[in-house]
Amino acid sequence: MNSAPVDVDLALVGGGGAASLVLAALDRHGVRDLRVAVVDPVHRRGQDRTWAFWDRPSNDLDPVLSASWRQVEVVTARRRRVLDLAPLRYAMLRSGPVYDRAAAAERRLGVTRVVAAADALDDDGDRVLVRAGDAAVVRASWVLDSRPRPPRRPGRTNWLQHFRGWWLASDTPVFDADRAVLMDFRTPQPARGVSFGYVLPVSDRYALVEYTEFSPAPLTDAGYDAALIGYRDLLGLDPARLTVREVEDGVIPMTDAPFDAHPSPRVVRLGTAGGATRPSTGFTFSAMRRQADQVASALAAGRPPVPAPAYPRRHLWMDAVALRALDRGAVSGPDFFDRLFDRNPAERVLRFLDGATSPVEELAVMSSTRLPPMVAATAGDAADRLRARLVRGRRSR
Incomplete structure (x- = not known):
């Protein structure tokens, strides 16, 4: 029983x-x-x-953080940009x-x-x-x-953020413990999607070095390892002096589908x-x-445990437009993020990505992108939403 x-x-x-x-x-x-x-x-x-x-x-997270940084780097083929995040910090837990x-x-x-x-x-x-x-x-x-x-239901754009990271220990100081690499776009870019590497140092001898893609499908194990080897070599790290202590993998949805x-x-x-x-x-x-x-x-307080929506609806709409533009190849991923950080204070970009900006700030962020392809993506997104609404309306009759 x-x-x-x-x-x-x-x-x-x-x-x-x-x-x-x-x-x-x-x-x-x-x-x-x-x-x-x-x-x-x-x-x-x-x-x-x-x-x-x-x-x-x-x-309350201070005692349990592995590391935190007040400066980060965003790197493209053209430049290495050092961003001061004050009053924020970038943290690893x-x-x-x-x-x-x-x-x-x-x-x-x-x-x-x-x-x-x-x-x-x-x-x-x-x-x-x-x-x-x-x-x-x-x-x-x-x-x-x-x-x-x-x-x-399925989204209009259905991508994944997928990645593999190596926890690397070096027998000599090789990492800058005071600065993380947030995005390094010097990695080979996929035919459809965006790739970048990043480095999160715990000390000058120990760091998480990761390869990430935003694209429709994950890689094979051999594909991730080859990409990580290429990024390690791009950083000028000597494999003979490194030990891979741990490996981390992950796949996260990037979609305008409703949850x-x-x-x-x-x-x-x-x-x-x-x-x-x-x-x-x-x-x-x-x-x-x-x-x-x-x-x-x-x-x-004795109320139902129902949190507010994670992000404002207008942010989800902007995400849908950005994903559509990237998916259709209307904008280059490295150029898109490079312009965001180039034309806005780093703190504003980070708060925007966290859903914590005002409409005025969001207008400034949006205007820093290339407008013709984003306008086209906005129009295409609106047309797709209207078609989907009409289809759902016919099915409900």
């Missing part, structure tokens, strides 16, 4: 980065009178991913400290952990049954679901499935952190 489901106020389905940030935020906001469960087949520990993001110094902080929060909050894969969420509008196979394992007032989920952040009355999605990934860049961490803080603030 199956045992009765665990009754809780809040269930976190999926125990990765988004759920870990929620647990830490609940602890930080002093939410102690809530029954919480985590449903995940794996108890996450150790270093399985790295997040890079920008924020303001002196906050590895998953191990995030999981450790979440585990400590779990203990203080008295969280129930259910080691199972959730197969279904049955929401009747009052409670949600979390099912693993045929068994209901948790009954919750609210569910926060951070598992990867496809968008509600359903609130699929049923008492189920809320977080992370990429909840719209936290910025379509034009693939950055996710800052939005996940905002979602976690909004959830914890709401619960502390």
